[in-house]
Structures are given as C-alpha cells and as structure tokens.
Amino acid sequence: MLDSVDPRIKFRHLQSFVEVARQKSVSKAAAILHVSQPAVTKTIRELEDILGVALLERDGRGVRTSSHGDVFLRHAGATLTALRQAITSVSQETMHHGPPVRIGALPTVSVQIMPQAMALFLAEKTGSPTKVVTGENAVLLEQLRVGDLDLVVGRLAAPDKMTGLVFEHLYSEHVVFAVRAGHPLLAGGADIFAGLRTCPVLMPTRQSVIRPIVDQYLIANGVPTLPTQIETVSDAFGRAFLRISDAVWIISEGVVAGDIADGVLAALPLDTVDTQGPVGLTMRADSLPTLPLTLLIQAIRATASAGRTAFERHRTVRT
Template sequence: MDNLKIKFRHLQTFVEVARQKSVVQASKVLNVSQPAVTKTIREMEEALGVTVFEREGRGLRLTRSGEVFLRHAGTTLASLKRGMDAVSTTRFGDTMPLRIGALPTVASNIMPLAMTLFLAENAGGQVKIVTGENAVLMEQLRLGDLDLVVGRLAAPEKMAGLSFEHLYSEQVVFAVRTGHPLLEAKQSLFETLGHFPILMPTRGSIIRPVVEQFLITHGITDLPVQIETVSDTFGRAFVQTSDAICIISHGVVAADIAHGLLATLPIDTAETKGPVGLTLKAEAGVPAPLDILMQTIRQAARDIAGAAGKRD
C-alpha cells in the first residue's frame, strides 16, 4: 500500500462515484471523461491494495473496504474544505475582529513584533488588543469577550475550562533610573529599599503575591512609601525622573533597559520567575486568523528570547 500516491483528485473522484453509484454520472458531475474516472479509481485501488467498488446491475456499490475508506475520505474532504474556506475568508478579511488580552509586559515586549509578523502574513481582518490585570483578562476570556489571553499562568483553581500553552518564563525586577544612588550602594539593598518610594503592582495583579512573598522572604515587611499602579506608562516615566524604585515584570521595562533609560538593581529575583503563555477556552475552536496570530506570537517570543540570550 502506498498512501503517498493518493491525491486530492483520487478522494474527490472516489467520493463522487460512491455518491452517484455510477462512473457515468460521476464523470458528468466532475466534468471529466468516463475513462479518466475509471483510471483514477483504478490508481487509488492499486495504491490502497484493495478493491473499493464492485458491480451491481448497471451501477456500482462499495465493497466493505470501500465503505470503511469512504468514512475517512469524506471526513478528509470535509476538513480540507473547511480549511480552504477558513483561509479564503481570512484572506478576504470577512472575519470578526480578533480580541486579544495581553498583560502590560506582553503588550510592550511581545505584541509589537507579533503584530508586525502578523501583518506581513497579509491575513486580513482586524485585531483588538486590550491590556489589564490577569484576573480581569481571564474573566473576559471566560465570558467570551476575548478570544485569547497572553499572560502569566493563572492559579490552578482559575484554569478550569481553559488551556495554557507555555511560551517563556519571566521574573520581576527592581527597576530604577540610570544613576540611581542604590546602583552604587555598598550596604545591603534590602536594608535601604524603604528609604525610597516603591512602585508596587496592585493587589489584584497576578504578580502581587509573588512580589509580597519575595519581600517577606528577605525580611521586608514594611515599605513606608508605596504607590500601587498597573500603568506601565506612569511607572516608567516616574522612575526615570525620580529616585523611585519600580518592582515590575522584566518585559515591561526591557526596552528601556536596553536603551539605557533604566537599570535594574543587582537583586537576584530568580525565585519570582513564572510561566507566560497563551490561554484559550479549552473547547473553543481556533479560526484561521487566530491560528496565524498565535503562530506569530510564538515566533516573536522565540525571537525576543533569542536576542536576549545573545545580549547575556
């Protein structure tokens, strides 16, 4: 049996002959000659190593092997048609907007490159990207207001009915302006953090418990001046113009660090590392435009991780 020799025309011809129970009628529907239909069926039988039709009066009927193969051939053709329709719809832009939820770290670090790659695919359609706290985005996903969330893995009890695909891991950092006094400090950094304003993730953010646990582990239970914010725009601007310290996911400030606008305090935060990836409804189908966008998000994550590895 040589399955590689079976082509689309074999399946199409086989299914039509089975439907019409006649080579003559199938040739009319397919708009090909009767000898061409007969030859195609013979080629397929040779590739399969079985006979799929037998004579019945003036027509044809399926053999037992033919009946088995018809189920699979029909499914294959139907699946192929759906795929072709999906891609055709994608190319012509006749689709609902893709609604993507992204954590600020992803929105600033991954999505710009992902969207550049997506637009290069000429997939058409519209994309709506919203940012917010992980819990809010997950709730919008459950309600059907979002098609995909790109962010941190939620707690197990929050993942019922959802699926997660890991892209990369990320940790928090203590970001400061270049020239910040603590960059040259000789004493323990943990003893002096409280002398400066601290920008903290809000209590509803997914990394807040991680940050609190990290601080407690290192003996920090009180920070006199705290500013809670999920606005990376405010946080980055405020830190660049003050002596404040921003505890934030690395991806949010990665570009500023690379451009020399910000720096990170020499604090080992490896224990705050957590998975970032794609979260979907577990049973939801993935339309072609969303599939293409997910591919470009994966590619962007790989490219950025590779570039970061080279810098390190």
C-alpha cells in the first residue's frame, strides 16, 4: 500500500494527461498547452510508465481514455482543480476578492432559473468572478469532470454519464411541442402527429439529454421519422424561426414557459407526461464547494422552488 505520492509524478504529467483526455487529441492538447506534440506524447508515456498501466488508447484519428485512464482522470482532474482553487484562493485573498464561480447551465435553466438566482447571488457581494456558460449536456459534464466548471444545472444525465458525479434533484419538467400563436395545428380537430410530417420540426441534438426521450415519445405515437428536421440547441434560433414559419419546436418546457405565458408561443395540446425528467444540480463527488459556490447553490435552490410554485399555480388557473 502506498503511503505517499510517487515523487516522479509532476504537475506537467497531470496537466498533459487531463488536457489530452478532454480534447481526445494529442495535437489539440499540445496547441492548448503551447508545447510540441512529441513533448506531450513523451509526457504521457512517462506517466504511463510510472503508473504501470495504459491511460490512453487509439480511437480513430484521436484517442480516448482506457478503463484505467477513466479512473485516473477523475482523481487527476480533481487534483488540478484543487490546486487551481488553492492558488486562486491565495491570490483572491490578496486582492480581497472571492474565488471564481463557474457554472454550466442547460438552455432550460439559463432562461428559467439562472437570471433570478444570479441576482440573489450578486446581492451577497462575494466579489467572486462569475461565469455562466450554456451548451449540450455531454459537453458541460465533461467540462465539470475535468475541473473547468464547478457546477452543472440541468437534467439528470444517463447513469453511464454520472460516474464520479453526484446529482441533487430540484424539480421535474417535461417536453413541450411549441408553435407560434395562430399555428394551424392549434385548430380544433387537427391531427397533430400527422401534421409533424408536413411541418419543419426543431429537434434537440443527438448529444442532448432529452433526445432519447423525444425519439421514444415520437415512435410511441406513430412518428418514427420526420421529413423536415432541424437539430438545434439554440433557443434564440428557435424563437426567431417559429415567428416566421409553421415550425414545431420540441423543447423542455422551461425554455419556453415565459413565451407561452406571454401568448407569443403556444404548446400543442399533447399529453407529454411520459417525457418528464428530473432537473437539478450536478457536481463532482470528490469536490467541496467554496463559500461563494455554496451561496449560489442556495440561490438556485430558492429560485427553483419559488419558480415551480408559481408555474404550478399558473398551470392550475389555466386549466
């Protein structure tokens, strides 16, 4: 049993391995690290020799982590994150600022939760530099895993994507089929599923967490394929395109809840309860939140709780 870290393992070993694992490419990692490709390759081989296992394996034109590499990545990423936090804490203490807070949010959360949560957080006056990014679930979770993000707020990922991560449930939401006000499929007696074959349909991308749920729902309702399909994660594009077309936008309800409440968009009268899924907070299992991150998490919890209460009250009145 080892009681200390092998002194041959250096910071450059961890940094090079984590970057290659994140980029899935030695050449891309070398460019980001501003070193030569042979230097990165040599560093990875040194690390593998020290550990006595292969950490990477070929994957087409790129590389991927081996089973041993997956295990080592979780701890190496956490180590680099802890070191960054230690350095940042010292520098921020000198500058009288709080440590940075880096959040990844799915589009539904970016619209419905983060604005109010951020307002509550800023009122705490932590002085922490704050970053909020949005994107596909798989991309955000990978950034969380390697330490580029501190928290991801969105739908619960598939079990195989949650290794080394923990999830806290905030609320559940389902998918809606959104259209512009006055859309032909809103007319009484319209065959909505047949109409999907004649309208452009905006779909979540194949990497998005809700795509398998949407595919299963469509197949179950007799729509295995869509003639005109556009994949997108852009809510700005979705809103703009619906305004000028008869497109149908299949999206999490939180993204368009405000538009529907304002009467700009409408939800097609479909029973989509089977698409419901949990939304919440995802963090690394081996990380401890800083005080500013804890305050932001509390703000997110409060906003989510208040928002769901108001949304359910509005839904009850509407129905």
